[in-house]
Amino acid sequence: MHTIGSGDEVPTESARALVVASGRECSACGKTLTDRQRGACSGKCRAKLSRQRHAEALQTEVRGLGRALELLRARHDALAERVDRMTERSRPRSKF
Numbered sequence: 001m002h003t004i005g006s007g008d009e010v011p012t013e014s015a016r017a018l019v020v021a022s023g024r025e026c027s028a029c030g031k032t033l034t035d036r037q038r039g040a041c042s043g044k045c046r047a048k049l050s051r052q053r054h055a056e057a058l059q060t061e062v063r064g065l066g067r068a069l070e071l072l073r074a075r076h077d078a079l080a081e082r083v084d085r086m087t088e089r090s091r092p093r094s095k096f
């Protein structure tokens, strides 16, 4: 152990390196976590992270559905246009 005030203090960089090496800080607020804490420093931060994960999952689903809708709409438009052309051509135009 170093004696405090001996002029041989642990450099801040080393202390920081140790914190980084332990590699754990709250994913929500960035606070350094103790050994017993995992992922988040408090229930509040844990709830926030859980909400974020949930939101991300929903966002992924929304994006996927959006793409599916685009494909369906494109298919729908193409088919509707084809039907329009076919019915226009075959539609009797005797009545004005």
Ligand SMILES: [Zn+2]
Pocket (backbone or CB within 6 Å): 026, 027, 028, 029, 030, 031, 040, 041, 042, 045
């Ligand atoms: Zn936190």
